[in-house]
Amino acid sequence: MLEKSEILHAAILIVDDQEANVLLLEQMLRNSGYLQISSTRDPQSVAELHRKNRYDLILLDLQMPEMDGFEVMEKLKPLEAEGYLPVLVITAQPGHKLRALQAGAKDFVSKPFDLVEVQTRIHNMLEVRLLYQKLDNYNRLLEQTVQERTAELRESEARFRSFTELSSDWYWEQDALGKFTKVFGPVFEMLGIAPDQMLGSTTTILDGWNAAERAMLESNIAARKPFLDLIYSRTIADGTIQYLQVSGEPIFDTASRFVGYRGVGMDVTHRMLAAR
Numbered sequence: 001m002l003e004k005s006e007i008l009h010a011a012i013l014i015v016d017d018q019e020a021n022v023l024l025l026e027q028m029l030r031n032s033g034y035l036q037i038s039s040t041r042d043p044q045s046v047a048e049l050h051r052k053n054r055y056d057l058i059l060l061d062l063q064m065p066e067m068d069g070f071e072v073m074e075k076l077k078p079l080e081a082e083g084y085l086p087v088l089v090i091t092a093q094p095g096h097k098l099r100a101l102q103a104g105a106k107d108f109v110s111k112p113f114d115l116v117e118v119q120t121r122i123h124n125m126l127e128v129r130l131l132y133q134k135l136d137n138y139n140r141l142l143e144q145t146v147q148e149r150t151a152e153l154r155e156s157e158a159r160f161r162s163f164t165e166l167s168s169d170w171y172w173e174q175d176a177l178g179k180f181t182k183v184f185g186p187v188f189e190m191l192g193i194a195p196d197q198m199l200g201s202t203t204t205i206l207d208g209w210n211a212a213e214r215a216m217l218e219s220n221i222a223a224r225k226p227f228l229d230l231i232y233s234r235t236i237a238d239g240t241i242q243y244l245q246v247s248g249e250p251i252f253d254t255a256s257r258f259v260g261y262r263g264v265g266m267d268v269t270h271r272m273l274a275a276r
Helices: 004-008 019-031 043-053 069-079 096-102 115-167 187-191 211-222 269-274
Strands: 011-015 036-040 057-061 087-091 107-110 170-175 180-184 227-235 241-252 258-267
Touching: 004 115, 011 019, 011 043, 019 036, 019 115, 036 043, 043 057, 043 069, 057 069, 057 115, 069 087, 069 096, 087 096, 087 115, 096 107, 107 115, 170 187, 211 227, 211 241, 241 269
Parallel strands: 011 036, 011 057, 057 087, 087 107
Antiparallel strands: 170 180, 170 258, 227 241, 241 258
């Protein structure tokens, strides 16, 4: 909604080659409480005036020498990128009304003036124009906010990945069915597998896992419990043992529905062998 003061502070330009008409409209607008009223009797100056001042409403006479109102509207159109031409035309020719609307004018008043009608049409048109501007400003602000928030999220994700890389060897996520959906880090090289052998699967194709340790890990995940620094191992084909340490937590959506797991992992083989 608009405050009355917003409408009364709207910038209005009167364009008419007849001084008597300009004075009449100026007096009518002042009597109605409008505070920012400008006028010109030179139609060729209208486009430049609007470029500088961005009027909320232009009261435009159609019948003027040298340049008529239709030509003025053609000059104004390139200045309104969104296509909203804030023009209320003034005409004594009934046949010009439809043509004026087709040319981009938003409304019209007829000569001789009915002051009550003119006041009403000006008020209504300004209300629409200012609401249109508010909506446009809101959309711009919303778009800017979304862009800023997206940039913040990307920066946050970059920081999170950097922290994960410093504190662990890899980061992982699983969906509610236990399928790996995201894996960041060199885990594929550590395990000697290709990404597509892990992503989209509930486990890897590798053999040699310690059954008891794997069962403990899978039991925690099945129970949707968090786990910290859980170590499990596998025996590689050459007989050596690889130790992996993982931590994870369940993920729930805003409706408290379980949607998967996420966590970090690292190869602790050297540490485990050194502790023997």
